[in-house]
Structures are given as C-alpha cells and as structure tokens.
Amino acid sequence: MAAGTPLYRPPPPLLDDACALFLDVDGTLLEFASQPDRVRLPPQALAVIETLSDRLQGALALVSGRPLHELDRLFWPLQLPAAGLHGHQFRGSETSPGSTVPEALSHFKREALALARRHQGVMVEDKGSHLALHWRGAPHAAEQVRALAAARIGDIAGYRLQPGDHVVELVPADVDKGGAVRTLMRERPFLGRTPVFVGDDLTDEYGFAAVNANGGWSVLVGRRDDSHANYGLADPGAVHAWLRANAENPASAFSPPTEQT
Ligand SMILES: [Mg+2]
Known part of the structure; x- marks a missing residue:
C-alpha cells in the first residue's frame, strides 16, 4: 500500500496454519507507559500467545526494540523466538549488546x-x-x-x-526489523510460511515492507496515513482480541515444507 492511502484499513483475516506471525511488543501487545519498564502484559494474554504459538508450530516471534532479556522477563515463563534491539539480537546468537559501543x-x-x-x-x-x-x-x-x-x-x-x-x-545503520524478519524466515519453523507482521510504529514499517515483499500481511496498530500496512487494528486491545480469535480458530491442515534430501 503506497503512501497517501486512506487512514482506514480493514482488519486482518484470521490466520491459517501456514502463517508465521511476527509481533512487535510496545504499542502492539502492550499499551505505552511513561516508563517502559513499568508496562505489563494483560492477564490471559500469555496463555493465548502460547496456544497460538503451538498452533503455528512455533512460528510466532517477537520483533522488538527491547533487548532479549527484557522480552524474556515480560513474557516469562514463555521463551518465544525473538529478535531484540530491532534485529540486532537473536536468541542463541553471539551478539552481545554493549560489546561494540562507539x-x-x-x-x-x-x-x-x-x-x-x-x-x-x-x-x-x-x-x-x-x-x-x-x-x-x-x-x-x-x-x-x-x-x-x-x-x-x-x-x-x-x-x-x-x-x-x-x-x-x-x-x-545496518539493523532494522525488515532484516530481522528476513533472517527469521530463512529458518524453521518460519521457513516457507506466509509472514504476518503486526506493529504500530515507524520502525515497524521495515517489517511491513519485508512481509509485503514476500506475499505476507502487514497489520498496522493504530492509525497513520503514510504506512505500508494493508490491514489495521485500532489498539493493543484489538490486537489481543484478534490473537484470541486466532487461538480459538480450529486448525487447518497445513503441512510445513519437508526437508530436501
Ligand atoms: Mg511498537
């Protein structure tokens, strides 16, 4: 969707089991607070996210500006696939924030x-x-x-x-959420799925562009006219309602791509 499109975007359809879901955190799953360390996930949200992650065979990742240790604290006891610091950190990667501060x-x-x-x-x-x-x-x-x-x-x-x-x-300069999505999509369980990115902020536009280029869905939380997103949800409450509807939706018969032998 090009810049200058109307503010109204239709709500995203329900996911099918061939989707991979990428979720921004602040302003998407969490309401903003004056201090980022004071925000908390709504009750029951973790259970919904866990159910949905299981339904997508683990293809649900957080893509956030927060560092991984904060994501793990917020989502504890879940330890979801995640890109922290806009894609500077991946779980299991050797990237150590603070090691290369100019x-x-x-x-x-x-x-x-x-x-x-x-x-x-x-x-x-x-x-x-x-x-x-x-x-x-x-x-x-x-x-x-x-x-x-x-x-x-x-x-x-x-x-x-x-x-x-x-x-x-x-x-x-070489780090953004689009690169984070592309990196995750190269590996299981994301590989071969339809990418869906949900985010609210300018930094999420990189994620929107990345999924749009791969036949995916981009979902803007809130309203902004200069966005690449092709779907919209009003606020984090609407995101959680959509996630809940997805978690309750019966699974379809998706088979992940098999290994080439
Ligand atoms: Mg955000």
Whole structure:
C-alpha cells in the first residue's frame, strides 16, 4: 500500500496454519507507559500467545526494540523466538549488546543525560549498542531532544536515527526489523510460511515492507496515513482480541515444507 492511502484499513483475516506471525511488543501487545519498564502484559494474554504459538508450530516471534532479556522477563515463563534491539539480537546468537559501543555514542549519551537533567520527564534508555531518548513524560522537550539527536548522528559512524512514538533511537545503520524478519524466515519453523507482521510504529514499517515483499500481511496498530500496512487494528486491545480469535480458530491442515534430501 503506497503512501497517501486512506487512514482506514480493514482488519486482518484470521490466520491459517501456514502463517508465521511476527509481533512487535510496545504499542502492539502492550499499551505505552511513561516508563517502559513499568508496562505489563494483560492477564490471559500469555496463555493465548502460547496456544497460538503451538498452533503455528512455533512460528510466532517477537520483533522488538527491547533487548532479549527484557522480552524474556515480560513474557516469562514463555521463551518465544525473538529478535531484540530491532534485529540486532537473536536468541542463541553471539551478539552481545554493549560489546561494540562507539566512543561517540558514549559521548552522546553524556550529552543526552545532561539534557534529561534539564527537562524532567525526558528519559535516556541505555540498551548497550543502542540508545533511546524518550520524551513521553516531557512533551515540551520533544523538539530539543530531536534536535540534539539530529545534530549529533553524523558524528557517530555506522549509526542512524530511528524515530518512533515519543522516542528517537540511535541504532546501528545496518539493523532494522525488515532484516530481522528476513533472517527469521530463512529458518524453521518460519521457513516457507506466509509472514504476518503486526506493529504500530515507524520502525515497524521495515517489517511491513519485508512481509509485503514476500506475499505476507502487514497489520498496522493504530492509525497513520503514510504506512505500508494493508490491514489495521485500532489498539493493543484489538490486537489481543484478534490473537484470541486466532487461538480459538480450529486448525487447518497445513503441512510445513519437508526437508530436501
Ligand atoms: Mg511498537
């Protein structure tokens, strides 16, 4: 779907068992809170996600800007396939956030913390190799936060700005959620399935583009006119209702692709 399309998008159909489901977390499964470490999953949501994951033979993954250890904490006791830090981390990968932090990013962090001290409600979230500046608690400071990030990004080699909902992140330039989806789709149990990506934010557009290019479905949570998504759900409550309907939907007779011998 091209930019400039109407705000209204139809709700996604129910999944069939040949789908692979990729879920963003904040703003998609979780309502936003002024502090990301304070949000919690609604009751019963975990059971629905587990049922649906079983139905899809494990082809349900989280694709989030959060690091993996936070995803595991939020979804405990489930340990779902996941791409953390926008696809910088995969479960079982050797990527270690914090192991390759450029000096210029550390310098920028000190400047950002100084700005946060001047504006109560601005929050600097250190994710190791990524840095997020939140202003949900300080909307008056939005322009100053954005201006500081825009002024400095050119000094931090190999990094780009990732704007989001009341946040701007500094992330490695070669990392985005589209790459995360493509990486996961190369392996079982995702391989050969129809990819479905559900997300709310600008960073999820990379995921939408990746699934659209592979004959999948892209589902925008909330409304935005400049989105690649071809379906829409109003808010996290609507996402959970859709997941519940999918978990209760009788399984179809999908056979995953067999090994080439
Ligand atoms: Mg989100």
